[in-house]
Amino acid sequence: MVQKRDYYEVLGVIREANDDDIRKAYRQCALKHHPDRNPGDHEAEHKFKEATEAYSVLNDKEKRSAYDRFGHAGLEGRGGVDFSGAGVGDILSHFQDLFSDFFGGGFGGGGRQSRAKARGADVRADVTLTLEDCMKGTKREVAVHGVAPCEECGGNGAKPGTKPAACPQCGGAGQVGTQRGFVMFSTTCPKCRGSGQVVANPCEKCSGSGAIEKQRKVVVTMPAGIDGGQRLRVPGQGMPGPKGAPPGDLYVDVEVETHPRFERHGYDLVTKERVSFPEATLGTEVSVTLPDGTEVATKVPAGTQPGTVLTIQAKGLPQIDRSARGSLHILVEVEVPKRLSKRAKKLLEDLAEELGEGAESRAEAR
Numbered sequence: 001m002v003q004k005r006d007y008y009e010v011l012g013v014i015r016e017a018n019d020d021d022i023r024k025a026y027r028q029c030a031l032k033h034h035p036d037r038n039p040g041d042h043e044a045e046h047k048f049k050e051a052t053e054a055y056s057v058l059n060d061k062e063k064r065s066a067y068d069r070f071g072h073a074g075l076e077g078r079g080g081v082d083f084s085g086a087g088v089g090d091i092l093s094h095f096q097d098l099f100s101d102f103f104g105g106g107f108g109g110g111g112r113q114s115r116a117k118a119r120g121a122d123v124r125a126d127v128t129l130t131l132e133d134c135m136k137g138t139k140r141e142v143a144v145h146g147v148a149p150c151e152e153c154g155g156n157g158a159k160p161g162t163k164p165a166a167c168p169q170c171g172g173a174g175q176v177g178t179q180r181g182f183v184m185f186s187t188t189c190p191k192c193r194g195s196g197q198v199v200a201n202p203c204e205k206c207s208g209s210g211a212i213e214k215q216r217k218v219v220v221t222m223p224a225g226i227d228g229g230q231r232l233r234v235p236g237q238g239m240p241g242p243k244g245a246p247p248g249d250l251y252v253d254v255e256v257e258t259h260p261r262f263e264r265h266g267y268d269l270v271t272k273e274r275v276s277f278p279e280a281t282l283g284t285e286v287s288v289t290l291p292d293g294t295e296v297a298t299k300v301p302a303g304t305q306p307g308t309v310l311t312i313q314a315k316g317l318p319q320i321d322r323s324a325r326g327s328l329h330i331l332v333e334v335e336v337p338k339r340l341s342k343r344a345k346k347l348l349e350d351l352a353e354e355l356g357e358g359a360e361s362r363a364e365a366r
Contacts, residue, residue, distance in 0.1 A: 267326025
């Protein structure tokens, strides 16, 4: 048999410690070693049980007096105090009020409060959009596969015209008490499995489960400006909760198809536009059709060089939940003719001579 540590040593207090000191010491130990903060850590779980056992004795005047006089042996006549074999869920459930007071409900308790928060499973789906969809916003039907509330019984599992009854074993509490020494632990009721209800006349369509397998479609709104890699949450459109508990949520992961003419960078759009050598030299105007069909015209200044980027404000994608938009960036590519007529060649030679850009001027520059 493993020798138990001194309870005062476990909590790190002196024997003359008052009730407030003991309470503060236990709170620190419980916070440090709580299972929710140390998932899968068996050493932390052991220390949490050990501290809770120590506090259950030292916080009780009669038990503390017996312990101070006779040590652990002084508690044996009172049914013994040993939490080492108890499950963490049982301890949390039994001391639910204590933990709620200490932690403000921040940790799981396993009691009625936890059952009240039970909900259905979440569901994930994928949606592929075009760049036009991202600019304008759209709606998509998303197929959700899984269980849905039974329409025949309304999800309660009982035959139409009847209702579930309170579980006779737990009285509708969903928990039953188990005496271990002087401590009463609460565990999930084996008859109703924690629901607090039993169905005497089960629904024929769902066999009393309250849910049936089916596919349903959910219309999801895709806001203008949405981008690939983003996820939308649709509350209440996941799997139904057990026995009428709230359903889970639907999460939609968005992908965007590659556009043949536009690249997206955040809320900005980038495209290429070709102009002829004369147009780049003399100046011109180009018109760009955006993915949503909008026509955007802009001037190409005279003397525009290849690789110049023209930026037009507020012609990109709309920013989600804002009135602002991104910009449109046009990369100018200058087309150089590969084949020239004799007249065109002569004109270019004359132009080069006029501008001083002939072979002789280049040689002089060297």
